Each structure stands twice: as structure tokens, then as C-alpha cells.
């Protein structure tokens with residue numbers, strides 16, 4: 525049994541890129557491994573600065589995970605800000621990290637060059653907090669999407685640097701776990717699906733919104749009768765995620781034969797979306813009426829996470845001379 529850890533920011537409504545790129549793996553792993561998952565609300569503060577909104581996103585994300593199949597008896601789900609050791613260890617990493625390591629982080633460079641996000645010190649030191657998130661839980665594997673790979677490499681660098689500096693194997697080096705076939709789920713415009721690009725298909729949006737996003741997927745301008753190329757079509761790429769191999773083959777045949785328009789393909793995708801997420805959508809409505817249960821799940825998760833975080837922080841303090 526391996527130890528697994530991952531986090532997701534409560535910074536907006538989850539979409540099928542988050543699901544196929546990360547959440548689905550998180551849920552699958554819970555049956556065979558020891559899993560820790562958390563809401564990265566301290567990271568979310570770098571973009572969400574509205575008290576009500578941040579609280580709402582955090583409750584929403586917990587509901588999402590539970591509705592999609594996370595079982596709190598199998599996996600530990602907790603909130604980052606409830607465990608003070610995360611920020612404590614991030615500071616210790618700041619004292620051994622050269623600025624060059626953070627200067628090279630893609631997320632930071634993007635924020636500065638593309639002005640996508642507000643370039644704050646918090647965003648600059650984001651990888652330090654992420655390294656602490658990971659290393660406190662001594663995981664073997666960290667399942668994430670491709671965009672997070674560099675952050676995990678930074679966490680490994682910091683773990684090694686710490687062990688070398690204090691000449692003690694305090695930290696275990698984790699491996700990223702990235703499923704290549706779902707590393708980058710395309711959005712409705714063909715770019716990477718992301719909250720920040722406004723090109724998402726939200727899993728729990730109302731029906732009108734789901735329909736609008738799916739029917740709005742950008743395609744080329746081929747007419748109904750034309751033969752079409754499945755490989756270059758966003759609708760087809762997304763359909764593959766939900767469908768069985770045979771269903772995918774059937775759709776491929778229709779594309780290649782012609783006489784099947786993009787509107788038809790989008791309707792097929794819409795149906796599949798509901799077949800796939802229908803049950804979770806219903807479950808989420810039921811869970812929403814029992815928020816005490818949701819809070820209980822997070823509270824129990826924090827107790828377990830706290831135990832583990834304390835253990836590692838104790839070792840860190842002993843190694844650095846901070847223990848009295």
C-alpha cells in the first residue's frame with residue numbers, strides 16, 4: 525500500500541478538466557492506498573479575496589468530492605488552513621530556498637509576463653507552501669495534472685536540500701503521478717480547460733449552463749455532409765473521456781463517413797455527460813441539505829492530518845535546533 529497525497533484549490537467551480545485530470549484518480553486510489561486529500565484554501569487566497577466566496581468554494585469542493593465518490597472512511601479529507609504546520613514548514617523551506625528556484629517556476633513566470641494573476645509575494649512563494657503540503661505527509665505519490673509537475677519537482681529539490689543541509693534523512697522524496705492520456709484536457713475553445721480561460725464544462729452547473737458550454741464547443745466550419753477528422757475535433761476529444769472503446773469507435777465511424785454534423789456530435793456528448801455524472805449530480809443535491817455531515821467529515825479529516833503533520837514537524841524541529 526502506498527501513501528498518496530494531493531490538494532486542490534477551492535477557487536471556483538470544478539470542471540471536467542479537474543475531474544479527468546485529477547479528481548477521478550484521487551477517488552480511484554482510495555480503495556487500494558492510504559490517501560490524504562486537502563482543500564488548498566491558503567493557496568486559494570492568492571486569487572480569491574472574498575470571505576464569503578472562499579468559504580462557499582470550500583464547502584462546494586467538499587460536496588463535489590463526496591458526490592463524486594470520495595469515501596471519508598477510506599480517504600482523509602481535510603482543510604489546509606486547519607493544520608498550522610503547513611505554513612510553519614513553508615517558512616523553514618524559505619530559509620534554505622534560493623530565489624532562483626522560485627524565479628524559474630512557470631506559474632510565477634506566467635503571472636508576471638502574461639499578467640494572468642496578481643503577482644504577489646504569496647504567489648511567488650506558492651511552491652514553498654506546496655512543498656510543505658506534500659512533505660508533511662510523507663507520500664510516495666502525488667497525483668496531479670501535468671501543470672503541477674514542476675511544483676512537485678521543486679518539493680523534491682527542497683526535501684533534498686533540507687536533508688543535505690541538516691545531514692539527516694528527514695524527508696522522503698515523493699514522485700509525481702501523472703496520467704499522460706488525461707494530462708491536458710482541452711476546453712471548449714481547444715486551449716487547456718481552465719477556470720482562468722472561461723472555457724470550462726462545469727460538472728455541477730445547472731442544465732442550461734451545461735448545455736450552453738457543450739453546444740458552444742468550438743469546431744471547424746465543415747457542414748453536416750462533410751467527412752470530419754475526429755483527431756482534431758474538441759467534441760470528439762471530450763467524448764472519448766466518457767465513452768467506452770466501442771462507443772468511441774462508433775462515433776469515429778460517424779465522423780469519417782460524413783452526414784453527421786457537429787451539432788449531432790455535441791448532443792451525443794451532452795447525453796454522455798448526464799449518463800456519466802447524473803448520479804453524482806443527484807447525490808450532491810442530497811448532501812447539500814446535510815452540511816453538518818460535510819463539516820463533520822472535514823473535522824475528522826483534520827484530526828488525522830494533524831497527527832501526521834505534528835510527527836514530521838517534530839522531526840524538522842529536532843533537526844534544525846528549534847526544539848526546546
Ligand code: ADP
Nearest residue numbers: 541542545546668669707708709716717718719
Ligand atoms: P484551473 O486551471 O481550472 O484553475 P486548478 O489549477 O485548480 O484548475 O487544478 C486542479 C487540479 O486539476 C490540478 O491537479 C490540475 O493539474 C488539474 N487540472 C486542471 N485543469 C486541467 C486540465 N485541463 N487537464 C488536466 N488536468 C487539469
Ligand code: TRP
Nearest residue numbers: 530531532533564567654657658
Ligand atoms: N497547486 C495545486 C493546484 O493548483 C494545488 C495544490 C496545493 C497541491 N498544494 C498541493 C496539489 C500539494 C498537490 C499537492 O492544482
